Amino acid sequence: MVTRTHTATSVDFRQRLLDAMTAAIDEIGYRDTTVADVVRLARTSRRTFYEHFASKESCYVALVSEANDVMIARITAAVDPAQPWSTQVRQAVEEWLACSDAERALTHSWIRDIPALGTLGRQLQRDLMEKFIDMVQSLTDRESLRARGIHRVDRQMAILLLGGLRELIASNVEDGGQATDITETAVRASIALLGP
Known part of the structure; x- marks a missing residue:
């Protein structure tokens, strides 16, 4: 009889x-995280890390994406x-x-760390x-909404909505609050921008 043992896949x-990487960001922040920290927390080897990611930055980009x-x-x-x-x-x-x-630590990280990645960070943003624009356009492109006078949001309006909400979240989180603290303001602003 052959017994199968579980082996970890790629x-x-x-x-x-x-x-x-998420745990390291939670513990010490992205900037201070090293590949050695990630490997230690993953209980794997540097070789395994580099089989999957070219650098700490590429691992971070994959995580955020x-x-x-x-x-x-x-x-x-x-x-x-x-x-x-x-x-x-x-x-x-x-x-x-x-x-x-x-994902509070990751939220803090995208506020602080993505801009510091330079060209890579700008492309990630x-x-x-x-992807968020596609989501907003998909959610507003429904027959049931058109019947109520709501039409598919155009690209510029989606950017305005998403950028405003993202900055409001960033401002509140940077000041020590929670993202959910801005719920009513965010809902009112979104309704005003999306309404008929």
């Missing part, structure tokens, strides 16, 4: 490294298209803010914004 190691994708999926899932449009806006905003608070 995907498992990659996820362990991303989880370790995947966290952004999860956030977008959660926001999209939180919106019930059968609800009145103002309720849909509230659902989206509340989920975004809840996600930001749930643009990529993240494009």
